[in-house]
Amino acid sequence: MRRSHRTHKVLPSQLLAILFLSLLSFDAFSADISREIRAGREDETIKFDGFLELSFSGIVNKMPIPGSDELIGTIGVGGNYRYKRWFWDVHAESYNQFQIGYNFYYGEDWSLDVMGAASEHGVNSELNTELKLFTEREAATFLGFRATGYDGPYILQFEALWDYSRLHSGSLTTGSIARTWLVRNWNFHTLFSARYESANTLDYQFGVDASEANEVYPEYQANAGLTFVTEFGVTYPVNEFIVLKSTARWWELPTAVLDSPFITNDSYATFSTSINFVY
């Protein structure tokens, strides 16, 4: 009853899959700030610009989920293109895996966008081989806006999204700050994000309905809460087409989901390193 906003019955194992998705956000909350600290700010004076990126990653994760693989290898495809003020963004490592939108203002210091985004997008079976049967998952479609500020080596970003697809009718509100350092041609960065998720959003990921509950996954309802991510990364351009990346992240999940049967701890770390081919 309390998760009546769901349009279909979700099995506990599928819920676990969603949880994996929510934790498998190797870049921080906002794709753009994660991308911009590496690829840089777009040059809006160029009418059509962008890039495609093929990545081969090795990941060490300490997710607080029983059965999750600690060593993972992934192949990802991402890209970012803009035509005039319209943009299209697929970031293989980001929380919002797909974003499309329109930039309605850009200036020296600020850029404002309206956008649609897809977040949950299906189980990555490479994360946990037990989840290979659950590789299809209806994605929530979000609509919202984003403001990005630039001040020297700092990037600030605020993003507010609502579930337009009514899959869970939840919302996400994210604030991020990042800083970059250039040491010779090594690009170091740190990023801190705080994301507020509504009760519906978190419950969709961490809750268990009475109808779904069993001995392993008892009934549980999550409340709204804040997730914090701290990230350190380094990026090195080998040549025009090859980029090396390495990223370490520390996650603090909301205390509101601490008692979820899907997790054993509210904090965890991930470390990823990848070779990326950029075109």
Place this chain on the structure above:
Amino acid sequence: MTVNTVKRMIMAWFITVGLFLVSMPALANDPQAIEFEVSPKRCITLRKGQPCYAKVKFKWRSSEAVSVCVKKIDREDMKCWTSSVSGSLVLAQSLGDTTEYVLTDEEGEVLDTASISVLWSYRKKRTKRKRR
């Protein structure tokens, strides 16, 4: 082919070879005989607008002793040599964009040039006009 044609061809060959031999001493004194090169030829940054760091090796040699200087175009001399036939120099450089270096003589006349291109990995298109 007539006999006259063959004679004209032989004469033309002798004239060409003769002119080449006459020009040899002049080439030896020609400033163009000086070779100047830099390495690497390209420097890679992650994105457009970043300064690119490179340890640049400058190398020159001449067929006769000369006094020359190496510098960035329109900048101060980085190093000068007096009455030398060759020279090399390694300097750490932070390049904002494609950079041209010149080898000049004592009077500041440019003897030769060499450049390093700055390229980047993300969004490879170059700006056609300045950001507003």
